[in-house]
Amino acid sequence: MKHMLRTTTAALAVVAVTGFAAGAAKADPLTVVSWGGAYTKSQVEAYHKPFTEQTGIEIVSADYNGGLAEVKAQVEAGNVTWDLVDVELSDAVRGCDEGLLEPLDHAMLPPAPDGTAAADDFLEGTLHDCAVATIVWSTIYAYDTTKFSDAAPSSMADFFDLEGFPGKRGMRRTPKANLEFALIADGVPAGEVYEVLSTPEGVDRAFAKLDTIKDEVIWWEAGAQPPQMLADGEVAMTTAYNGRVFNAIAAEGKPFEIVWDGQVWDLDLWVIPRGAPNKETALEFIKFSTDTQRLADQASWISYGPARKSSVPLIGTHAEAGVEMGPHMPTAPENFGNALQNDFLFWADYQDELNERFNAWLVN
Amino acid sequence: MAQIAIGDAGKPERLTTADGTPLKQALGRVEFRAKTRAFLLVAPLLVFLSITFLFPIGQMLFRSLHDPLVSGVLPNTLATLEDWSAEDGLPPEEAFAALAQELALARENRFSGDLGRVATRLNYEKPGIRSAVTRTARSAARMEAPFKEAMIEADADWGKLESWATIQRLGNVYNAVQYLAAVDRRYNEFGDIVMQAEQRQIYVQLFGRTLWMSLLVTSMALLLGFPISYLLATQPTRVSNVLMILVLLPFWTSLLVRTTSWIVLLQSEGVLNDILVWIGLVGDNDRIQMIYNQTGTVIAMTQILLPFMVLPLFSVMKTISPSHMRAAQSLGAPRFQAFWKVYAPQTLPGVGAGCLLVFILAIGYYITPALVGGQDGQMISNFIAFHMQSSLNWGLAAALGGILLAGVLALYWLYNKLVGVERLTLG
Numbered sequence: 001m002k003h004m005l006r007t008t009t010a011a012l013a014v015v016a017v018t019g020f021a022a023g024a025a026k027a028d029p030l031t032v033v034s035w036g037g038a039y040t041k042s043q044v045e046a047y048h049k050p051f052t053e054q055t056g057i058e059i060v061s062a063d064y065n066g067g068l069a070e071v072k073a074q075v076e077a078g079n080v081t082w083d084l085v086d087v088e089l090s091d092a093v094r095g096c097d098e099g100l101l102e103p104l105d106h107a108m109l110p111p112a113p114d115g116t117a118a119a120d121d122f123l124e125g126t127l128h129d130c131a132v133a134t135i136v137w138s139t140i141y142a143y144d145t146t147k148f149s150d151a152a153p154s155s156m157a158d159f160f161d162l163e164g165f166p167g168k169r170g171m172r173r174t175p176k177a178n179l180e181f182a183l184i185a186d187g188v189p190a191g192e193v194y195e196v197l198s199t200p201e202g203v204d205r206a207f208a209k210l211d212t213i214k215d216e217v218i219w220w221e222a223g224a225q226p227p228q229m230l231a232d233g234e235v236a237m238t239t240a241y242n243g244r245v246f247n248a249i250a251a252e253g254k255p256f257e258i259v260w261d262g263q264v265w266d267l268d269l270w271v272i273p274r275g276a277p278n279k280e281t282a283l284e285f286i287k288f289s290t291d292t293q294r295l296a297d298q299a300s301w302i303s304y305g306p307a308r309k310s311s312v313p314l315i316g317t318h319a320e321a322g323v324e325m326g327p328h329m330p331t332a333p334e335n336f337g338n339a340l341q342n343d344f345l346f347w348a349d350y351q352d353e354l355n356e357r358f359n360a361w362l363v364n
Numbered sequence: 365m366a367q368i369a370i371g372d373a374g375k376p377e378r379l380t381t382a383d384g385t386p387l388k389q390a391l392g393r394v395e396f397r398a399k400t401r402a403f404l405l406v407a408p409l410l411v412f413l414s415i416t417f418l419f420p421i422g423q424m425l426f427r428s429l430h431d432p433l434v435s436g437v438l439p440n441t442l443a444t445l446e447d448w449s450a451e452d453g454l455p456p457e458e459a460f461a462a463l464a465q466e467l468a469l470a471r472e473n474r475f476s477g478d479l480g481r482v483a484t485r486l487n488y489e490k491p492g493i494r495s496a497v498t499r500t501a502r503s504a505a506r507m508e509a510p511f512k513e514a515m516i517e518a519d520a521d522w523g524k525l526e527s528w529a530t531i532q533r534l535g536n537v538y539n540a541v542q543y544l545a546a547v548d549r550r551y552n553e554f555g556d557i558v559m560q561a562e563q564r565q566i567y568v569q570l571f572g573r574t575l576w577m578s579l580l581v582t583s584m585a586l587l588l589g590f591p592i593s594y595l596l597a598t599q600p601t602r603v604s605n606v607l608m609i610l611v612l613l614p615f616w617t618s619l620l621v622r623t624t625s626w627i628v629l630l631q632s633e634g635v636l637n638d639i640l641v642w643i644g645l646v647g648d649n650d651r652i653q654m655i656y657n658q659t660g661t662v663i664a665m666t667q668i669l670l671p672f673m674v675l676p677l678f679s680v681m682k683t684i685s686p687s688h689m690r691a692a693q694s695l696g697a698p699r700f701q702a703f704w705k706v707y708a709p710q711t712l713p714g715v716g717a718g719c720l721l722v723f724i725l726a727i728g729y730y731i732t733p734a735l736v737g738g739q740d741g742q743m744i745s746n747f748i749a750f751h752m753q754s755s756l757n758w759g760l761a762a763a764l765g766g767i768l769l770a771g772v773l774a775l776y777w778l779y780n781k782l783v784g785v786e787r788l789t790l791g
Contacts, residue, residue: 069753097498098484099477129475168632173739174754218656219739226426345495352755353491353564359747362739363367363573 024150029058033070034086036063037224038247042301043086045319047289054288065222067352068095071273075100080275083282087131088113089267090344090351096130102272102279103130110291112310125341131269132290135304138265138330139177142245143237144230145255156262156338159237160185160213167236170229173219175358177239177264180340182209184262189361190340197215203354207361210247219362230256233345246303246328250321260335266342267307303328372518394584404625425769428542433485434534437478442535448527450553460511463531467497468504488757489541489550490530497520529553542763565749567764571771576746578726582673584666585722586715589673593714596674597681600722608678615671622734626664630655630736655739664732669725673690673718680714716783744768 022186032048036038040061048059060083061232064070067090073081095101108125109118119127122344141159145152159181171178183193183202186209219236220226226240227248242263248254270289272282288294295306296314302323303325307345315325326332330339372788379387470479479501487494496519499550507514515522524530533539533551542702544550544557548565552558592611596604614622629635632651640646653737654660684707692702730745737746744764751761 006711065753067754072756094480094484095475097477097480099480103475214739217739232631234631333415349487349492349495352488352757355750355755356564356566359750360563363566363569363742 001222006314027057028278028281029060030278030285031060031062031084031085032285033062033064033225035066038244038251038302039223039241039304042243042298043249043289045301046294046298047285050294051285051288055284059285067091068098068100069160071095071100072098077272080271080273080277083147083274083276083278084285085271086268087271088133089128089131089133089269089342090347092128092131092269092271093243093344094348095271096128097184100274101130102274102276103133104272104283105288106131106132108283108287109362110287110294112308113266114310118290121308121310123307123309126267126269128269132286133267133269133307134290134295135268135298135307135329136265136329137268137304138242138260138263139172139239140242140245140258140260140263140330141181141237141239142226142256142258144233145257147236152257153237153259155259157182157187158241158259160209162213162216165236167216168234169213169217170220170226170235170238170240171217172239173221173362175354176211176351177342178280178358179203179206179354180264180342181239181262182206182250184340186339190338194343194346195341198350205274207357210361227254227256228362230254242328242330243302243304248326250318250323261338263330263335263339264342265330265339267309268304282298299325299329305329305331368491404430421769422725424762425766428759428766429538429540431485431534431539431541431759432537433481433539434531436590437470437482437605438463438531438535441466441531445528445532448528448532449555450529452524452553454512454523455528457510457512459528460515461509463502464504464507467501467508470503473506474501475695481582482594484756485534486530488545488760489534490521490526493521493527493530495519496527529555542759543757543766544764545760555729567744570742570744570747574727575771577658577665577710577741577743578723578729580662581665581669581726582719582723584662586719588666588676589670589718590711590715593674593677593681593756596688597684611671611674614667619668619731622668623664623735626660626667627655627736629665630660655736656741658737658741661733661741661743664736665726665729668732669722672725676717676721677711677714680711680717684710713783716779720775720779724775727771728768734755 032043034043038064044061048061051057052059054215064085066088071082071085072095073208074082092101094138098102106119109122109127109132111117112121122133123136126136135183141156142154143165147167148165151164153159153161155274158165179197180193183196183206184190186205188196197206218229220229220238223241223244226235226238229235230240231248231254242258245256245258249256270286272279272286276282290308292308292310293314295308295311296316298304298320299306299311299315299316306315312331315329317324327334330336381387381390404569404665423735429767440462441459444462445455450456463626470482474480480497483494483497485499492542500515500518501520507518529551533541533555541551541772544566545560547556548560550560588735594606596607596611627634631637632653634655634656636654637646637651641648641651646652654663688710689702691705693699697705727743728745729743730749733741733743734746734749737743745768748761748768751757751764
């Protein structure tokens with residue numbers, strides 16, 4: 001027994017040592033962190049696989065639920081293990097302001113195929129001091145078509161209309177986007193939403209509107225939840241990220257329908273945590289993944305619009321379902337009518353106050 | 365080997381060992397060696413606990429009081445504000461000048477993150493000041509005297525007493541602002557402690573609800589656990605072993621699995637509702653909402669924490685001799701009275717241990733309420749997690765955690781006073 005123990009220990013030690021040696025000989029794998037589910041899959045197919053093929057550098061893909069908590073913890077502890085993170089715009093700006101992210105030089109980004117400089121090719125507001133956008137995504141609401149056979153909901157106001165369209169509602173447990181939805185449903189034009197929301201009366205008005213459906217709402221937190229809740233029949237309609245709902249419709253054949261009226265659109269961007277172990281490789285990956293073709297490739301896996309103008313004409317059909325992707329983009333003209341861009345400056349100022357108020361509102 | 369040296373006068377002298385060392389010293393040496401050995405045995409655990417448990421907790425609690433950010437970035441501004449108080453009206457011109465200069469400097473080094481962090485920190489206390497700080501910082505380098513007018517023109521917030529009072533207050537490296545926030549209170553611009561705006565009052569209520577829900581879960585666990593333990597302790601071993609497996613099997617199952625199983629069972633399109641509809645007890649359109657609310661949290665938590673009640677109870681009941689009850693009954697006590705007067709008091713250490721264990725685990729519960737709590741089934745730990753993960757207000761999270769920790773310690777102290785910790789039996 002004792003002998004056996006010694007042999008096993010020795011064997012383990014040998015494995016450990018050779019394992020480390022083998023690991024050190026190759027280039028370090030790049031740790032890329034994103035939101036999981038259909039979205040991460042689109043990145044793996046469009047970016048990770050071709051990148052590994054071209055450079056031989058392995059990519060470790062990890063999931064998270066958004067926010068800056070892990071980045072902050074890693075940077076403050078001086079032990080950064082993530083190389084590249086996919087974040088929302090407000091987090092990119094805030095993380096940059098608070099010194100959690102590496103500044104990026106936009107001149108390094110590849111130009112469009114026709115030679116247009118990257119700075120002119122990216123949509124306005126998609127390049128930031130520490131971040132480069134890849135997609136335009138949107139919070140919309142979707143419903144189960146089997147639940148509404150007579151009249152289908154078509155506007156944001158219908159989401160708040162419990163009498164016309166009875167059934168439970170799903171909403172993300174955060175004031176962001178929900179307050180905007182409430183005001184749009186209450187008749188505020190998309191262009192004036194943040195103006196109204198900057199006043200105490202406007203906030204009261206938004207909460208009063210939310211009050212009308214509060215008892216019928218089931219709150220979700222992860223992006224994968226709303227399509228699941230729709231499929232389970234837990235809710236009749238729910239707010240969701242448009243790509244997730246599209247995925248459920250196109251790839252899983254669910255009877256869901258997206259309502260684009262009053263969509264709140266936002267960006268997802270690449271950022272590098274300050275002190276990332278493989279910063280140079282991460283920069284290479286950013287360059288690689290944000291060129292015109294890659295961004296268009298991603299759009300054939302999920303219905304999020306590319307951040308580059310030159311990518312738009314290259315968008316084709318869904319890689320598996322064969323659906324034409326163009327009309328399903330948040331930025332498609334027929335969807336973009338009453339659209340609202342998430343105002344990260346407003347949220348940077350008021351998110352703490354509104355989060356507290358929202359939480360207190362939920363509890364009471 | 366000790367020998368007693370008898371002196372001439374016949375009275376005993378110092379005791380020594382064979383080699384002449386005094387006995388006391390020799391014993392001391394042996395004892396010291398034994399103590400060292402014992403200490404070395406526990407040392408790894410002690411080091412492990414200190415590094416992974418005590419040190420991080422201490423550091424976290426320290427964070428709730430230690431707040432060096434503002435004083436580090438705005439030292440000159442704070443120096444000019446030293447004698448200022450809100451009763452004097454707006455601060456003097458040199459305060460505006462110092463702030464403009466320090467904001468310009470912070471803007472220059474903005475990738476260090478100081479400016480953003482100060483802006484965020486101030487924003488926790490005074491919503492909206494974040495953009496005042498960043499906007500003013502952008503133009504501060506070009507500002508000229510008089511700075512007072514220039515600053516107020518850049519952002520109207522600089523004309524408000526509250527902005528300056530906030531800077532002054534957070535200039536104290538040690539302050540209790542986060543603890544005040546954790547009990548729904550704040551300082552106003554004159555330094556008085558006032559209630560938080562009504563729409564933002566949440567934590568006191570949450571602490572109350574956490575306490576109430578934990579008490580509910582504890583009493584439900586006791587109510588359900590007591591008969592089970594009694595059955596386990598009084599059945600023949602063959603039967604009780606089988607029953608014991610039924611208690612232990614869920615105990616060994618992952619928390620997450622058990623919580624999600626409750627979702628499957630209780631959701632409105634779930635198993636239980638389907639059965640109720642099928643037997644016609646409720647209509648298809650008014651299915652009962654049993655989850656994503658307080659009910660769901662209490663049900664799932666009770667089931668998950670039940671073994672922590674059953675195991676200590678069982679171990680205590682196992683030691684109670686059945687002959688006590690028989691003796692009481694033979695002396696004429698009815699069955700219930702014998703149980704109540706003789707058996708029940710002997711189970712008290714187990715009841716105490718079980719309740720303490722379940723209650724303390726319950727008030728810190730996080731995963732289950734997060735998954736099945738909906739809007740009114742959230743507990744204080746969910747908000748600690750929220751401030752750690754989403755709002756990044758770690759100071760407030762630390763203060764909330766500190767209050768929770770103090771509550772647990774107070775409870776433990778109370779238990780020790782009432783029951784005595786030495787009677788705690790965990791099986």
